[in-house]
Amino acid sequence: MRSRALGYSALFFLSGATGLVYELLWVRLLYQSFGSTIQSVTTVVAAYMGGLGLGAWLLGRRADRHPRPAALYGRLEIAIGVFGIVSPxxxxxxRHAYVGAAAALGAGSLGSLALRFGLAALVLLVPTTLMGGTLPVLTRALTGTDRAALKRWLGRLYALNTLGAVVGAALAGFVLIEHVGIRVSLWVTAAVNVGLGAAAIALARPLQVLPTLPDPGRKPGEHGTRDALHTVALVLLGCTAFASLLDEIAWTRVLVMVVGGSTYAFTLVLVVFLLGIGLGSALVARRSTERAVTAASAGLAQGVTAAGAAGLFVFFSWLPLYILAVFQIDGLGPTARLLLMGLAVGAVVLVPALG
Known part of the structure; x- marks a missing residue:
């Protein structure tokens, strides 16, 4: 079991890394196709979040009824790799469809923006839906029918996947785009996806076929009942996701004006944002408490997020002065300058992201 858990943990980490490499590369491709604007970042982020949610919902249900979820995960990774190759x-x-449709319809600025967003989001919804299915499918492959293992592992695996995403975002934004190029980076990342898929299929071969779970969240004979706490938790999750992504786009917009260079600004925010989420998940995963205590902890986390977000108004007032001071230091190389800017972004973003 230990070796299998280590193998699946590596798959979780690398899957998160490749997903964020794709996100940064596709942002750059949209810059080239539709212009270097905040709308390009927003389009990719919206498509990612929508696809991840849709994939988790659709493919998570399929994983509960699939006899070999590890093999299903492998096929998902291979499909993601294939799309990565053909995505340019x-x-x-x-882009050609957008130009032709905008000219034929005589679309104004608002119609043109909606057309660009719709076409790009429609394209990116395909691979992101596949990515969204990888986490629940691989979780099912690791935990099987053991509900206790599911509760124990879910937070850890989510944290591991998110920390892999931190590595992927930093690698793409600071190394691959600048020094390797977009197309070669896409090919290498696609090869990693195919390798992950092949490894998962190989891991699935000696395993026993899992029984179908009609309702994996409950014990046999247990009826589905939702109390007020369950409903409040779902509403809170939705509101938290909405506010988190709104913050991410707003922080990126501010940093573009202060730091310059949309890719670097987006990468800095994304790396710190994901690092906070991953560390927060890892801390929570260590605790196993009653529902009421968990709900209280969630409320405390919301308070930390709100306080950190409110503190941003103070930090943003002195951030331009800090950036100017960094650029006026003689003999400071680009890497050291980037690290100093990253420290400033970390001071601004990490606390609300942890919450």
């Missing part, structure tokens, strides 16, 4: 051509076709 597909986004190029979307």
């Amino acid at each position: 051509a597909v986004l190029g076709l979307a």
